[in-house]
Amino acid sequence: MATAKAMNDAFQSKDVQLTSCLVELGVGFTQGNVGNMWAYDMFSVFIESTEMLKNHLLVVLRTNKKPFKPRMTLGELFSAIRTVCPHYGSQFTTEVNVGLRNAFSHGLYWIRNDRPDLYYTEELGRNAIVKPLSDILTVIAK
Amino acid sequence: MPLSGLSNQEQAYWSSIGNLTGNLLDELKKGGWLRNEAELAAPDTQSPWSNTQYLCEIQRTHGDCESNE
Numbered sequence: 001m002a003t004a005k006a007m008n009d010a011f012q013s014k015d016v017q018l019t020s021c022l023v024e025l026g027v028g029f030t031q032g033n034v035g036n037m038w039a040y041d042m043f044s045v046f047i048e049s050t051e052m053l054k055n056h057l058l059v060v061l062r063t064n065k066k067p068f069k070p071r072m073t074l075g076e077l078f079s080a081i082r083t084v085c086p087h088y089g090s091q092f093t094t095e096v097n098v099g100l101r102n103a104f105s106h107g108l109y110w111i112r113n114d115r116p117d118l119y120y121t122e123e124l125g126r127n128a129i130v131k132p133l134s135d136i137l138t139v140i141a142k
Numbered sequence: 143m144p145l146s147g148l149s150n151q152e153q154a155y156w157s158s159i160g161n162l163t164g165n166l167l168d169e170l171k172k173g174g175w176l177r178n179e180a181e182l183a184a185p186d187t188q189s190p191w192s193n194t195q196y197l198c199e200i201q202r203t204h205g206d207c208e209s210n211e
Contacts (some may be wrong), residue, residue, distance in 0.1 A: 060182070062177055073154060085170060085173070086174050087168045087169055089166065095162070
């Protein structure tokens, strides 16, 4: 998390210097793709955080009886929580089990060089969903 | 979790998530799904987390915990 915070601080407060520095390295960074690094880091932090949530829950839950078991995927765990917690289970899991989580977990997302948007799909063959990365680029372009 | 550095809107969101998480844990506890302190001290040997050392190491890497080193 400390690394992610440093990345956020760097892009939010030192964006011009950071971009210039990386572009001048001449290794492939451009004005248009430096921001992708920040986005990829945030995607990674998001996925790690959801997996850590699962790990912590598996520590405190009684996993010796159904529907819980010692080894569960996040999807299985959330399904089990919804089963045993009719009041708050769905509300809680909906906050974490968003469509983007599946896309990030399974690499079903992409960023085009010509548009400041994030594209993702819930599974191969489905239509792409578009989310603007404009917040990131607004900061980068300062 | 400290909420400093966040906008009012972000603080309100994370505060609501904190309340929701508390309510969920209460519901799990009432249903008898949470391990008690004795069970946590002597975890289920079938669990991959019976040795929480690994989880602590992961937490140090990904979280804000300081290393003991």
